[in-house]
Amino acid sequence: MLSDRYPRMYELFGAYFNQDFDLWGDTIPEIASCYKRDSPPDYHQEIINEINLFMNEHPGDLDSAFERDYGPGFNPELWGHTTASFLEELKRLFSDS
Template sequence: MKAKIMLSKRYPKLYQLFGAYLNQDSDLWGETIPEIVSCYRRDCPRESHLEMIHEIDSFISEHPDDLDSAFETDYGQDFDPELWGYTTASFLEELKRLLSD
């Protein structure tokens, strides 16, 4: 539980996305990552999108050599990018692109 509390404080927008949208109930929001992220974008203000982009950049820069394992540790219980056809890096880049549109 301690790790989840730290994530919610360190990366609150990512924590929200994975906790509410990209979890075992993600099919409620859509069948593809773009569809699901579109729901997030609709539900959250533009400022939140920009904050999440910043969080993604921070996460990537903090884990230049262990991005896959860090992502697995922090978000792997609820979400696996490979099941959606992504690598960790390509998923995070896609997320940034979708939030930037």
């Protein structure tokens, strides 16, 4: 189950990057900033770790794995990103203090 394997990603995509994203902001940095503000600082490193794990587990099928697990509520292409570039952007945003 995603909530057990990737609890921070599950939370981030389930609550912030979903069809109601505009409650949190209009850009990826704005939405990530809201999550950072609303969550404990150790969660930020956990998200980075989970993204790295997810990317390492799906080197040849990252797009389809992301679509399967998070696609119903969020599509990186609609934001001008590939799955990989979107996840890299999140890692960058969450590594900024």
